């Protein structure tokens with residue numbers, strides 16, 4: 465091979481070398497992108513797990529609050545029946561659809577069973593009705 469033909473191959477070698485360098489640079493950039501995406505993916509998976517746990521906790525909290533509300537409504541109704549009062553407003557609301565504000569204690573028939581459970585023991589203590597207990 466003549467010297468001239470060797471020299472004529474130099475640009476081709478340089479181009480190949482440049483291509484190899486470029487592909488190496490691309491490979492390193494791709495590796496870096498993959499590394500960063502992997503880190504982001506781990507962070508996001510942790511966030512998703514935390515959000516799932518929070519959602520479950522909120523759901524349980526909401527269910528627990530509903531149970532407490534239902535229990536309080538039940539007690540309110542029983543106590544208003546024990547006193548013969550309006551279970552909605554207890555006579556405090558003139559626009560009450562149930563009693564028009566007249567639902568104070570004694571407004572309607574007393575539920576004797578509930579009266580004996582909720583009210584009578586209090587009266588016995590307050591006025592010492594039942595001396596046999598002492």
Ligand SMILES: [Zn+2]
Pocket residue numbers: 550551552553554555556557560561562563564565566567
């Ligand atoms: Zn009422």
